[in-house]
Amino acid sequence: MKISTRWLGRHVDLTGISPKQIAEALTIHTAEVEGLEPFLPHLGKVVVGHVLSREKHPDADKLGVCQVDVGDGTTRQIVCGAANVAGGQRVAVALPGVELPGDFKIKVSKIRGVESQGMICSERELGLGDEHAGIWVLPESVAIGKPVALVLGLDDWVIEIDNKSLTHRPDLWGHRGVGIEVAALFGRELKRLDTSLPANASGPVFPVRIESASCSRYVALPIDGVSPRRSPDWLRALLFAVGQRPIDLLVDLSNFVMLDIGQPNHVFDRNALSKDGIVVRDARPGERMKTLDGVERALVPSDMLICSGDAPVALAGVMGGEGSKVAEGTRSLLLEVATFQPAVVRRTSQRLALRTDSSARFEKNLDPTLPMQAAGHFVRLLREIEPGATLPCPPTDVGPWRDPARTLQVRPERVRQLLGDDVPDDEVAGILTRLGFGVEKQGTVLAVRVPSARATKDVTIEQDLVEEVGRTRGYARIPERALVADIAPPKRDEGWNRRMLARALQDRLAGGARFRETISYSFVADDLLAKLGDENEPHVRVINSGVEGASRIRRSVMPSLLGLLEPNRRRRDTVALFEVGKGYVPECSSPKGEPAEVHELGIVLAAAATKDARFDATSLARLRASALDAVRAAGFAQVVERPLTAEDAPRWAHPVRGVTLHVGDARVGFVAELEPRLRRALGLVGDVDSDAAAALISLDALLNAERKPAAFRSLPKFPGVKVDVAVLVPATVRSGDLAAALEKSGKGLVEGVELFDLYAGGSVEAGKKSLAFHVRLLAADRTLTEEDVQKYLSRVERAVGELGGAVRKA
């Protein structure tokens, strides 16, 4: 909202207070000031000129050559194209050097061969609206040579207050309310404002009937003897300053009253209204009306209408209608000032995306005592300008409204306790009084009368008054305090455990395994779900998503990660990413409707595919090693892999090439190559053809599993022996079976078996593969001999033979 300091000066004497001081005080004590700017600063340089004469331009019929006195002792010759310029006028002159809006710098120039030493300006050229039919003719009384801003009251500053910070302060939606605030902050007297209704004739009142439950007060005041003429310059200037376009006296006054005391109101041409009077009712299904902006609106029953007889003439609280607006011939008015239910106005204005100055105010819960004040204010202002205006009858005032003013108990002790500062009782009472509250001391408490302007919503409990005291004193005065309490170590509850588990997994993957952590959107793209074949899975859906291509919340972190593979592969040979995140499973919702939350670790690894990859360098192998290592490091040393089965495999996983991870009885995750069709669908083909694998580990399953840290074994007392075993076996023999055979052959002497080479093709005969293992033999009670090794190797030969293979001799 824009506040003009000149306008503010109508309510409080600002002598000696700069606009900057006002803006700073409002920022610190009241609401967020977004801007402070001088109003049209060039108007301080444009001066009043006196047109001494106008003659025709020798070479152009439409141009005039004027001699203008600008008060500095010389006469300027100015070429002017306006038809309405004439000798004797006072006009606004921009002399060379002055810059006008739109980067328009005035220079001495020749126009059709005649020198022009400046410009006689129209209102539009000065930034004052769209009046450009001719030059701006100023009143006769203004002093020649003085800046236009000064003589016309246009020297002003505009303070812009963030509307959001006024959500709870309907009283600050007008200059009067801000004036009360400023007067209290600077300790100035508030100027009196008479808003009582002048005497009226005793004609029959205008009929008004309220049929809607959403209108609590409706004041209708007929006014005669008016005309929609141009408003006086002071009024136009104030409206301009706050960004309102002056239209005609009646509309301008209506706006002025709203911007002055915060109460929206509407002027109808009374002759355009039905003799049946005004009916306030809810809209009927299918009803339509054309609003002032010329748009035909389809209405719903939650909209409230102001009707003339049965015909809608205004959308209550939001905008007037076309048909009954004030026009050139208007001579008698009906002034409407009402109080509407905020929620109704808000819903209508939201539904129609029609936010107006009026709806913004009604939404805030306006003081219901304001309508009669607004009517009085309007009539008094009108009378000053148009003394012939009369009130043919008393105002109509209907509706079930009640004065919301109330009394609250305030304990000064509570004020001190909540603020944490020693504010004396007298200071509490003094501040509240300055802000317009009535204060009466009752023993140790203060009985505080909250005026209606603050009582509709803002100030309803004691704590609201604590804020009034705190902010007005200034929070900077409150001393800093340290919290004091017994400190116990945080509880090792589920949340703590999950966080520690996440940290351990993150650290291992980011550190040792050298994966990059990412955090993704919870939204998951529709096309990604389609590629995954997950589009028919139940998802939490956002019904008003503004996110392009995504309206669903992920069930798992996996889709988020899979979606990152292709774009990152375009830039990197290897993509190694993980995310610890949440998924939501709506089919498992709580009775209250909260979808079940799952906590997961997802890991993806994609590398440029090479034809002759080493057996241990595939993405799957690397990812298995990393996933196992991370789970072990997180405290589950007993984690083991089992072959993936097709029925267990998640949709993203290759049905065969993968493993499941198990801790005790619980399956805690999957590691697998990407399902081949999915890999292609994700775009990992052509240039970015990838060897891609993914892992999904359930933090929830891990948290339920028993934690077994690595167990210590005594260090060997006798040296062990390393033996290399190379075997040639049918391609169908599984590596794990071979390793198990090598271990079993040791009869307890084998401490470790490690595959270090796997080879097929080339010199190896078809249908076979060659594997080589390091085997560590160790006995707890003696040093092993060459004989032990030979016995072991012969047992190995038999065992490998049983698997259909043979040991290769070196």
Add this chain to the structure above:
Amino acid sequence: MTTSTDPNSPLSLALAQLRGAADLEALKALERDLLGKSGPAGQILASIPTLPPEERKSAGARANEIKRALEEALSARKRELEDVALAAERTGGDFDATLPPAPLERGGLHPVTRVVRDLEDLFTSMGYTILDGPEVELDWYNFEALNIPKDHPARDAQDTFYCDPEGRVVLRTHTSPVQIRAMERMKPPFRAIVPGKVFRNEAVDASHEHTFHQMEGLVVGKDVSVGHLIGAMKTLLRGVFGKDIEIRLRPGYFPFVEPGFELDARCPFCSTGCRVCKQSTWIELLPCGMVHPNVLKSGGIDPEQWTGFAFGLGLSRLVMLRYGIDDVRHLLSGDLRFLEQF
């Protein structure tokens, strides 16, 4: 001992050879030759059996003398040559410090994780519990219980994503709903922080995201006051920026606090105005306030017995400030070019 001064004696020749050895390798070869059986001492020793018995003793002594002299000369030359070799090695040869080392593959944590961990550790050390709450939240927790009933204008500013036509389930618009969940679970006094993702249905640009991170803070206790809030916020900023930072509280309206504040911090990056603080020297850092009595009541806590403060830190913004990130959209992009920088 005249022979020792005879330049043509076997000893003199051998000593000259040792002193003139060009390098350690040559010296090793000379050691084999001159100190072995065929060397000057060796030859004398070999000749002893052929000598008359009375000469044998002196010949033996002579051989030992020669051997000692040769050994001395050998080790002296060895030291000399080692010094030369060390000096040569210390020159560094053709070492090129600008030649990059073989690249090391690195992993890394997300910048949000890094900042969250710092804050979690800071607050844990001050006795705060760290809580988590659901991203898909009930309207009750996100709005109603926080003193934001239906049709409250404050809902406008929140740009809510709704998950059902009745508006019962929403994507949480702030981490504040966990305030109520905390009150339901914990008996006062307590202190808690809640880092997490939040959602706003708004147009996305370099400084606006529909999904971002926040951290809620909540302290409930006896006689907790605005003064305590100020103290806690200063401690927070000291932890984040590593130095004392001036703050100011301005009135701010949030329905779940009363009084409510906007907390501004003196710009930590300048003293006279910069791009970060939009030349104002103040950075609007976080909304905070004293917990509204209605909110305490929603959480089952008697506002006459207990008071509290709450704050909502814009984590994404803090991460951007710390690392100088100029576009919020990088944070959740999963783009390795971004992630690799941390």
